[in-house]
Amino acid sequence: MIFCENITVRFGEKLVLDRFTLEAPEEGVTALSGPSGCGKTTLLRALAGLQPVQTGRVTLPGPAAILFQEDRLFPWRTAEQHIADVLSRDRRGEAGMWLELVELEGEARSRPAALSGGMERRLALARCLACGGGVYLLDEPFAGVDAPRAGRILSRIRGLGVPVLLSSHEVETVARCDRILRLEGPPLRAIPEKI
Amino acid sequence: MTTSTISRNSVGRTLLRAAIPLAFWLGVWQLAALAVGKELLLPGPLAVGERLFALAGERAFWRSAGMSLGRIFGGFAAGVLLGCALAALSSVSQWADRLFSPAVKVIRATPVASFIVLVLLWAPTGRVPAIISALMVLPVLWGNVRRGITQTDPLLLEAARAYRFSRGRTLRLVYLPSVFPYFASGCSTGLGLAWKSGVAAEVLCQPALAIGTALYRAKITLETTSLFAWTIVVIALSFLLESVLGLLFRRLGRGARV
Numbered sequence: 001m002i003f004c005e006n007i008t009v010r011f012g013e014k015l016v017l018d019r020f021t022l023e024a025p026e027e028g029v030t031a032l033s034g035p036s037g038c039g040k041t042t043l044l045r046a047l048a049g050l051q052p053v054q055t056g057r058v059t060l061p062g063p064a065a066i067l068f069q070e071d072r073l074f075p076w077r078t079a080e081q082h083i084a085d086v087l088s089r090d091r092r093g094e095a096g097m098w099l100e101l102v103e104l105e106g107e108a109r110s111r112p113a114a115l116s117g118g119m120e121r122r123l124a125l126a127r128c129l130a131c132g133g134g135v136y137l138l139d140e141p142f143a144g145v146d147a148p149r150a151g152r153i154l155s156r157i158r159g160l161g162v163p164v165l166l167s168s169h170e171v172e173t174v175a176r177c178d179r180i181l182r183l184e185g186p187p188l189r190a191i192p193e194k195i
Numbered sequence: 196m197t198t199s200t201i202s203r204n205s206v207g208r209t210l211l212r213a214a215i216p217l218a219f220w221l222g223v224w225q226l227a228a229l230a231v232g233k234e235l236l237l238p239g240p241l242a243v244g245e246r247l248f249a250l251a252g253e254r255a256f257w258r259s260a261g262m263s264l265g266r267i268f269g270g271f272a273a274g275v276l277l278g279c280a281l282a283a284l285s286s287v288s289q290w291a292d293r294l295f296s297p298a299v300k301v302i303r304a305t306p307v308a309s310f311i312v313l314v315l316l317w318a319p320t321g322r323v324p325a326i327i328s329a330l331m332v333l334p335v336l337w338g339n340v341r342r343g344i345t346q347t348d349p350l351l352l353e354a355a356r357a358y359r360f361s362r363g364r365t366l367r368l369v370y371l372p373s374v375f376p377y378f379a380s381g382c383s384t385g386l387g388l389a390w391k392s393g394v395a396a397e398v399l400c401q402p403a404l405a406i407g408t409a410l411y412r413a414k415i416t417l418e419t420t421s422l423f424a425w426t427i428v429v430i431a432l433s434f435l436l437e438s439v440l441g442l443l444f445r446r447l448g449r450g451a452r453v
Contacts, residue, residue: 068353
């Protein structure tokens with residue numbers, strides 16, 4: 001179970017998460033859908049342990065791998081190196097497989113400057129997926145990626161068998177998820193809804 | 196037009212771009228020398244060239260140039276290493292920063308002549324130019340590398356943490372490529388400073404074999420042509436070192452795509 005209970009995050013005077021509670025099953029893809037600035041990114045960062053919480057607790061099925069809202073690629077590393085960098089020595093050979101998953105197999109030796117915005121996003125996604133863990137927390141994973149390609153990649157991610165919590169503004173992406181949590185805020189409030 | 200013709204034309208244009216300004220300034224120099232009319236005050240480029248040619252035939256010339264190069268480059272390397280080490284320490288420890296910051300600022304503000312005279316009291320003559328060069332380079336590298344460390348993108352550092360990079364991997368993949376441009380710029384500035392201050396130290400402390408000593412002797416024996424010839428040697432060696440370092444950094448930068 002992906003679980004957080006009564007978590008509170010405050011930035012100065014602004015209350016972003018106010019004793020927020022979330023439960024999501026340990027399988028499939030759960031979409032977090034809501035307007036910009038409602039607190040989705042803060043929630044994902046809190047779940048990943050990158051955002052200190054003032055109250056509450058987080059329980060995850062294992063270490064989280066987070067895809068940041070920004071690509072955060074290293075300008076001096078090639079696509080293949082980005083993947084190899086997060087893999088242990090004995091798994092370095094898997095880099096090509098992860099690039100193939102996001103349809104970037106032809107760009108193994110390209111550096112970020114040579115990639116389009118959508119390609120950079122897919123590379124950042126591949127790096128997060130390759131890093132692995134008990135849960136994937138994906139913040140806008142398909143921003144700038146065309147809908148048919150995003151659909152194919154999402155199917156492959158589902159096939160990895162790792163629970164996914166993703167935030168998205170794209171209707172096509174949200175519609176392909178197994179369940180949607182509609183959110184509003186701040187402070188963040190959620191109304192679960194089964195598709 | 197074939198590729199080799201285009202390449203030959205391009206090389207020709209590059210040579211011309213370098214030769215025209217050089218010819219212009221040599222012409223200005225020759226005209227000035229003719230106007231002054233006294234070799235003791237301003238020798239012309241031809242006379243200086245002849246003297247340089249004569250010096251190049253002497254074994255002592257090459258030994259002096261080699262010794263100066265070794266001393267000053269040794270001091271430069273020591274300054275670079277020490278500057279980088281202190282910058283790294285200052286970045287990880289506030290106490291180290293509080294300790295080193297004022298010392299480095301004092302070194303930066305102290306006139307090089309004061310340092311030369313002071314170091315001359317404490318160190319053997321042959322070591323003074325290297326120590327002075329190191330002291331001039333240290334604050335530049337300290338400042339640049341420290342700025343590079345503090346300017347490292349916090350988002351990339353957070354990504355390194357999130358993707359469970361070890362400390363070594365974070366250093367190699369995030370810090371070093373981020374700091375590299377600051378380091379290269381510091382080395383470029385520091386090399387010029389090391390060279391100038393090192394030769395100045397040689398002039399004042401006069402080690403047995405040194406460009407600075409030769410400059411001083413040329414000055415007291417009123418051999419202005421030799422003074423110019425040795426100055427040209429200093430400039431040529433400075434350009435050579437700068438080119439070698441520039442080439443090295445370009446290669447390293449290309450390898451890392453910094």
